[in-house]
Structures are given as C-alpha cells and as structure tokens.
Amino acid sequence: MAKNTRLSTDQIERYSRQILVPDLGGKSQIHLMQSRVLIIGAGGLGSPAALYLAAAGIGTVGIVDPDSVELSNLQRQILHATRDIGRAKTESAAEKLHELNPDVEVETYPVRFESSNAAEIAAGYDFIVDGSDNFETKFLVNDVAIGLGIAFSHGGIVRLQGQTMTVLPRKTACYRCLFDMPPPPEEILNCQQSGVLGAVAGTIGTIQATEAIKYVAGLEDGLLTDRLLTYDARLMKFHTVEINRRSQCSGCGQKAALALQDRLSSDRV
Numbered sequence: 001m002a003k004n005t006r007l008s009t010d011q012i013e014r015y016s017r018q019i020l021v022p023d024l025g026g027k028s029q030i031h032l033m034q035s036r037v038l039i040i041g042a043g044g045l046g047s048p049a050a051l052y053l054a055a056a057g058i059g060t061v062g063i064v065d066p067d068s069v070e071l072s073n074l075q076r077q078i079l080h081a082t083r084d085i086g087r088a089k090t091e092s093a094a095e096k097l098h099e100l101n102p103d104v105e106v107e108t109y110p111v112r113f114e115s116s117n118a119a120e121i122a123a124g125y126d127f128i129v130d131g132s133d134n135f136e137t138k139f140l141v142n143d144v145a146i147g148l149g150i151a152f153s154h155g156g157i158v159r160l161q162g163q164t165m166t167v168l169p170r171k172t173a174c175y176r177c178l179f180d181m182p183p184p185p186e187e188i189l190n191c192q193q194s195g196v197l198g199a200v201a202g203t204i205g206t207i208q209a210t211e212a213i214k215y216v217a218g219l220e221d222g223l224l225t226d227r228l229l230t231y232d233a234r235l236m237k238f239h240t241v242e243i244n245r246r247s248q249c250s251g252c253g254q255k256a257a258l259a260l261q262d263r264l265s266s267d268r269v
C-alpha cells in the first residue's frame, strides 16, 4: 500500500505527543494511518471510541448506526450536539470526526448491523469496536468477527457499571466462551430501561479505543485478552476475571465455523 508511508510536517506536529511514547513512535503512527477500524454504534461507547481513534490518526473509521440523534442521547453520546437532534447519527459522527481530524476517512453505514449485512460491512477492517447496546448485536459481532478473523473489543455498560474484553479470533477466549447464549429477555437490563451514567460509557469506550490502537500499532502482548475487565463506578473498583477459551464454544470452538457459514449464507438468501 503506497498510501501514508511518510509523515508530513503537520502530521508530525499533530501526533507528536504519541510519537514520543517509546512503545509507539513514528513507525506505529504510520501503521495507525494505514489501518481501518469499524465501530458498531455511534452511541455512548462508540462516541468516545470514535473521537479518540480519529484524534490518534486511524486512517479509516467506519461507523454503523441506523438511528437519528435524540435529546436523551446527548447525556452520553458525545459525538453529537444539540443542533444534531433529528440528524442521522452516522452523518453527525462523520462531521465531528472530520472537524477533529481531516486526515481521517470516515465510512458510514446508516443501517442496523444484522446477519444479512454484517459480513459485507465488516470485511476489510482490521479491528472492530463493539459499542452496540443489545445482546443480539453483541453475539453477532462476536460470530462475524471470528468468522472473518477480525480482532475486536467487546464493551457493555449499564447504570454505574461497565465491562470490556478484547478477542483475537481463535487465539483467545471469545464472548461466547463467557456467555454461551443471550440471556432471556426478562433478565436483560439496558440503558433505556435501567439508565446509565455518561462518564461510565466514556471510560469503557475509551478503553476500547486504547485496545484498538494497541492492536493496530502491534502492541498485542498487553491486550485485554482471556480476561474480562469489570468496572464498578459506584465503588470505583476495577476487577479482572480470567476467562478460559472453551474447545466446545459455539462461537470459536471446532464446530462453530461451519455453523456460522451456514447461518450467514442462509440469511443472505
């Protein structure tokens, strides 16, 4: 790829504070500028993730979201402003990211991420940040990312709590190694019904952006893999729980690949 193999004077200045970081440097900056990161949801998690990824100079940021901006989103979805109410979230997001960093290409998908389009949208991205707000999408992101071999960050928030983990397909534990199936609907707490503090979404979304940057910069050894990080903002406690990859996992185990192929091809008909 001939694109972005050298840093311009402006780029050296813009990214100087991260180029100075010994684990990153100029070479990693070029890797960031050549990389493609897909964000599912321009909401509470996707907003801080997208802003930090664009600020860091990720070459292409993809954003999937079918919704329009509502007044009740603004308490946590910091990509959007009061003037954006009624606009498509993807359009509002693209505008903000270009204002922050005109170098970044933003690819927008104003559609629901579902089994009929997921593989087509995700193909060609280097990393996925899952900022979705429902279990159906979280399991789909897991299965599609594993099917296509794309590393991703899972994130979830509710009330004053958050959790996140990073998955390297077929190398580390996946979301289904942790939770085999979505919970029954009556057990599900979501932001709409249960509430969430915006700053909690900011913390988890920012960790997800950090993981994406580390991955594309080649800092794989310190990723949040085979571990679930939980955050309790009420007690201000972080815990890490070890997660083992299961050989019989329905997401990443031996029988999972064929089942996924069947499911995606039958959904596409």
Ligand SMILES: [Zn+2]
Binding pocket: 173, 174, 175, 176, 177, 178, 245, 246, 249, 250, 251, 252, 253
């Ligand atoms: Zn698994």
